[in-house]
Amino acid sequence: MALAGIRVIELAGLAPAPFCGMLLADFGAKVIRVDRTKVSMAVDTQARGKQSVALNLKKPQGVVILKRLCLQSDVIIEPFRKGVMEKLGLGPEDLLKENPRLIYARLTGYGQSGSYAKSAGHDINYLAISGLLSMLGRSQEKPYAPLNLVADFAGGGLMCAFGIVLALLERTRSGKGQVIDASMVEGAAYVGSFMWKSQNIGLWNRARGENMLDGGAPFxxxxxxxxxxxxxxxxxxxxxxxxxxxxxxxxxxxxxxxxxxxxxxxxxxxxxxxxxxxxxxxxxxxxxxxxxxxxxxxxxxxxxxxxxxxERGSFLRDDRGELSPRPAPVLSRTPAGPSLSRDPLIGEHTRSVLMEYGFKSADIEQLLSDGIVECNEAKARL
Missing domain, CATH: 3.30.1540.10 (formyl-coa transferase, domain 3)
Structure with missing residues (x-):
């Protein structure tokens, strides 16, 4: 697969970051989702092909473990608000100093700068600030957000994955990693470039819902x-x-x-x-x-x-019978190979991942005893 051999650390989040991680996993990257401890059920519904490590980042030793994982990986995806990672000592300056090849992807609503950088928000807010929401909806009705697809997934997860692949490609020439500032506002606006670039050809010169492509035209x-x-x-x-x-x-x-x-x-x-x-x-x-x-x-x-x-096999079923879209696009030589297994339980791979990253068995047992990590292997076998 195209991304075989690439190691990705994905800090657990909602919607866009998990989607970004799933895209990379579908095309061969080894994606390790870092979950919090003392959480009974994952909220990541896009965990196909990922592994899960449960770390207690409220304890210094948990932060040390996460840093060690990042220093031996190619990519980190972090979905937190500006400043959270820096407080943990895991900001880009800290990690890139020790691992100059690291791709540090920061996926947020408003980006790493600007007056809204530390503000909370959701897809509808990002869509509103992007300018696109003003154009969506029926005539004589209020603006209408089309699910949370445009900002969260298209402008967020997909554009972030695109940025990661670009950075990985550039790294083959420079040998250096870099920081990706993936703003869902800007990603959504960029996805909607057609709206701006086509204004002068008469497609959007009428009120919302009265144009050719927004519900105004009968055809x-x-x-x-x-x-x-x-x-x-x-x-x-x-x-x-x-x-x-x-x-x-x-x-x-x-x-x-x-x-x-x-x-x-x-x-x-x-x-x-x-x-x-x-x-x-x-x-x-x-x-x-x-x-x-x-x-x-x-x-x-x-x-x-x-x-x-x-005929195209556009949808697939996993081993539990759940239906989902096949990864796209289709590559002729190195197509995606999505996992058909169930999504990982929280902490299911803690032991195996830590051992892969050089931790000794005795050290892992001590970390488990101290509540620094959690392991749900036994539960996974049921």
């Missing part, structure tokens, strides 16, 4: 079917729009011009009425194999049954 919309499901329509180009009209059984001479914005509400009403006359299966049969850009809106439970997804 870029979702429609309810007879059986209460939905079809997605993206027939922008004239030749695709023509096939949409044909599939709907409408006469183009009876309809207003596709790009007559003032007629969009009426055209949307017509499409709504027509789509409601057939089931999702019936519409799928009509539009499959055409270039009308009309597709069924699949649920998380039905994506695996769609022929295209089946």
């Amino acid at each position: 870029y919309e979702t429609y309810r079917t007879l059986d209460g499901q939905h079809m997605a329509v993206g027939a922008i180009e004239p030749q695709f729009y023509q096939q949409l009209i044909q599939g709907l059984g409408l006469d183009p001479d009876d309809l207003p011009d596709q790009m007559s914005v003032s007629d969009w509400p009426e055209l949307k009403k017509i499409f709504t009425e027509v789509f409601a006359t057939k089931t999702l299966a019936e519409w799928s049969q009509i539009f499959d194999g055409t270039d009308a850009c009309v597709t069924p809106v699949l649920s998380l439970d039905t994506v695996l049954t769609h022929p295209h997804n089946q």
